[in-house]
Amino acid sequence: MDDIWAGLLAAFRLIVTLxxxxxxxxxxxxxxxxxxxxxxxxxxxxxxxxxxxxxxRFRRATIxxxxxxxxxxxxxVGLIVYLLLSRSGPFGVMGLLFTPTAMIxxxxxxxxxxxxxxxxxxxxxxxxxxxxxLISLNTTPAQRVMTLIWDGRRALLTGALAGFGRAIGExxxxxxxxxxxxxxTRVLTTxxxxxxxxxxxxxxLGLGFVLIALALLVNFAIHALSRTEREGTW
Amino acid sequence: MRALxxxxxxxxxxxxxxxxxRLAVTTSFHNSGLSDVLLPAVKEDTxxxxxxxxxxxxxxxxxxxxxxxxxxxxHSKAAEEAFVAEGYGTHRREIMYNDFVLIGxxxxxxxxxxxxxxxxxxxxxxxxxVAFVSRGDDxxxxxxxxxxxxxxxxxxxxxxxxxxxxxxxxxxxxxTASGLDAYILSDRASWLKFANKGxxxxxxxxxxxxxxxxxxxxxxxxxxxxxxxxxxxxLEDWLTSSAGQSVIDGYQxxxxxxxxxxxxx
Numbered sequence: 001m002d003d004i005w006a007g008l009l010a011a012f013r014l015i016v017t018l019x020x021x022x023x024x025x026x027x028x029x030x031x032x033x034x035x036x037x038x039x040x041x042x043x044x045x046x047x048x049x050x051x052x053x054x055x056x057r058f059r060r061a062t063i064x065x066x067x068x069x070x071x072x073x074x075x076x077v078g079l080i081v082y083l084l085l086s087r088s089g090p091f092g093v094m095g096l097l098f099t100p101t102a103m104i105x106x107x108x109x110x111x112x113x114x115x116x117x118x119x120x121x122x123x124x125x126x127x128x129x130x131x132x133x134l135i136s137l138n139t140t141p142a143q144r145v146m147t148l149i150w151d152g153r154r155a156l157l158t159g160a161l162a163g164f165g166r167a168i169g170e171x172x173x174x175x176x177x178x179x180x181x182x183x184x185t186r187v188l189t190t191x192x193x194x195x196x197x198x199x200x201x202x203x204x205l206g207l208g209f210v211l212i213a214l215a216l217l218v219n220f221a222i223h224a225l226s227r228t229e230r231e232g233t234w
Numbered sequence: 235m236r237a238l239x240x241x242x243x244x245x246x247x248x249x250x251x252x253x254x255x256r257l258a259v260t261t262s263f264h265n266s267g268l269s270d271v272l273l274p275a276v277k278e279d280t281x282x283x284x285x286x287x288x289x290x291x292x293x294x295x296x297x298x299x300x301x302x303x304x305x306x307x308x309h310s311k312a313a314e315e316a317f318v319a320e321g322y323g324t325h326r327r328e329i330m331y332n333d334f335v336l337i338g339x340x341x342x343x344x345x346x347x348x349x350x351x352x353x354x355x356x357x358x359x360x361x362x363x364v365a366f367v368s369r370g371d372d373x374x375x376x377x378x379x380x381x382x383x384x385x386x387x388x389x390x391x392x393x394x395x396x397x398x399x400x401x402x403x404x405x406x407x408x409x410t411a412s413g414l415d416a417y418i419l420s421d422r423a424s425w426l427k428f429a430n431k432g433x434x435x436x437x438x439x440x441x442x443x444x445x446x447x448x449x450x451x452x453x454x455x456x457x458x459x460x461x462x463x464x465x466x467x468x469l470e471d472w473l474t475s476s477a478g479q480s481v482i483d484g485y486q487x488x489x490x491x492x493x494x495x496x497x498x499x
Contacts, residue, residue, distance in 0.1 A: 086300045086301075086302050087300055087301035087302050087458055087460065088299075088300040088301060088302075089300075092301075095460070097302050098256065098285070098287065098302070179285075179287040179289075180287075180288065181256075181285045181286060181287060182285075182286065183285075184285050194288075196405070196406070196409070197261070197265070197403050197404070197405030197406050197409075198265060198405050198427065198428070198429060199405055199408060199409055199412075199428045199429040199430030199431075200429045200430075201429075201430060
């Protein structure tokens, strides 16, 4: 119990003094995970919606695969991205290993199936409602996808936030592809792993509380920006 | 939404400074805290920005083989010599050494305090069958531990459940040992810096067998033309200079000197 109090105290001290290192790694955590979220959403939202409206031969298998990929182990993703981006790997010439870009790539792979799968679930219901209308208006598939995404945006927000949650709290993959380099690729989760390794539980826990606070802040900010959960707009 | 995208895109422009190099080092070197004083000194004297990848010796060697770092600083002589012999590194330069120590519960149930050699201490632990935590991650420390068991004519493969190979870094292994009240082999620096000592104490040290030599190996540009040979050379020159010597020899924790500079200029 003492350790937890010490952790709370450490978190409080870090935030009040606006510790330089803390600000830097917090911003980098946000940079990596928000970028990964945007890229993953750009891929996953249209793809998940398209899956809901389109009937094709391997649809069931595709959806089952997508659902299974939600449980991708981050360490494995990290290892595969590492081998691809390594200087001895196929994309080695780009020199991306141990950069924030490599971390973004890994996180996009981890969260895209999650967002696509949640999108598909939400859109399937909506499509049942919109089906007759959109068919009778003779819309193109692209128009149908856009309409569904726009009208289902509140459900999609939940999917996107779930993806963000998985990205910001993830450590296995970014530790491998980012390398936890001080001032270059260190983020909150890898810093927590490092401090735990040093036996400095108070600082590790302090950083953990900062991470939780950050996740809360981002969720509130996005809800405020998109005006959900307000009176009159259910 | 558009503003959000613009914000996110602006993050992409991560600038890489001109004079940076990547150095893979072992967890034990980094946990000692020496890098925290060494790197700023390097930066000040040479302008070189050294990015550290803190991994086990096994992984450091792999990173060097793949050309993902420009040089490595590790401590496992046999593996380092093989690294150079196979053409992955240009040469091996000895920089400094520290030493390993045996940590255990302060009550010392295996009675290793009075042992005269490391072999004797390990034999006592095996005889008493008290909990022992091994790194088990093929790191330099783990290789050293296996070599010491071999010197004591014992084979960890034959040990029963008292021998715990945790497959983790030095700090994480010390955390485990602290939780189990177990014996463990650690480098002196990591132990002194370790904050979660619990009921553990340093019980045995000083056998020359337990000295721990660090070697510096630049990655061979013939295999990996993109490596920053000039920067790696600059760092080597600094590490073996008198400026490097004064920082390495002058580094202390709680008044104890940790590293001994032994590079041949």
